Amino acid sequence: MKKISERFKKFQYFYPYTVAIVGAQSENLLNYMACAWHTALSFDPPLFGILISKKRFTHKVISEAREFTANFISAEKVKLSAQLGRRSGYEMDKVKEFQVRLSPAKLINSPVIEEAYASFECKVVDFRAYGDHDLFVGEVLAIHEEQKAFSEEGVLNPAQVRPLLYLGSDFYITINPDSLKHVLPE
């Protein structure tokens, strides 16, 4: 028996989503946050979109930098996600405070997160306001990957990496590698 609601307090029925640590370096600012609202938008050109509330410091930094990195982390790094997701760059220097380790990007100015198993270097090519969040669309210029984390086809290897997934309301979960299936229609 299903319940049908026209009013819902929390809108999180679509989770789990992978956690992307997103952020940028502008001329004077550097900041990262945990972002669970994101999606690929196009294969060719490769476009990746991230949603950021106007209230976030990262919104300001990416708006200035016109670029960002999106960094995917494993379930063991859940603390980093909670720190970067629930604290604001308006209150503190999160990179310094939480000792976030950064590596230089290849084609943009904004660093990637060293602990990520995959990172995208993105140049902002479109921006659009949707309700209480804004969509930053990045063209993916380069991808960093831990080689053991992916097959040659770029499919995540669940025997090697357990991606951090967000469930809403500060709950996190990860995958069961034994549940992997390759399924084609008959």
Add this chain to the structure above:
Amino acid sequence: MKKISERFKKFQYFYPYTVAIVGAQSENLLNYMACAWHTALSFDPPLFGILISKKRFTHKVISEAREFTANFISAEKVKLSAQLGRRSGYEMDKVKEFQVRLSPAKLINSPVIEEAYASFECKVVDFRAYGDHDLFVGEVLAIHEEQKAFSEEGVLNPAQVRPLLYLGSDFYITINPDSLKHVLPE
């Protein structure tokens, strides 16, 4: 040691994403497809975006209907995802062929998928082209949920439901309920 690529054949490093069965009923057409590119866009108003290739029959149907439903299914229904994802409504009547069970929506004309543990009824409020896909933005008017599938806060209960997650290249996986954690920054 990480590999950095500026050219990448398959762009699927951001998976796993939940599978959403999306579709609509227009005056003369009815079709659903499996969609792995989607994201929430705003809490207030509740907006949910889905990405659909211009080549898909579902693109035509949602464009005509100006509404859609997004339906989340559990890992046991993986065959339905493969059928609706890898076959086209231009070739066959997928709803009939695969005996997809539908239920009426409350506020829109397009049915929801009966087997889903959660479904959104959406009215299209924005549309935007991004490379080889188009973003349909839906205002979520109503949510159907299997009550045991979610906590009162709307957090998925992994002891009750294993959501179907897509990994790319026809690979699927689901969550490990034992890995659930509630984590706040210290």
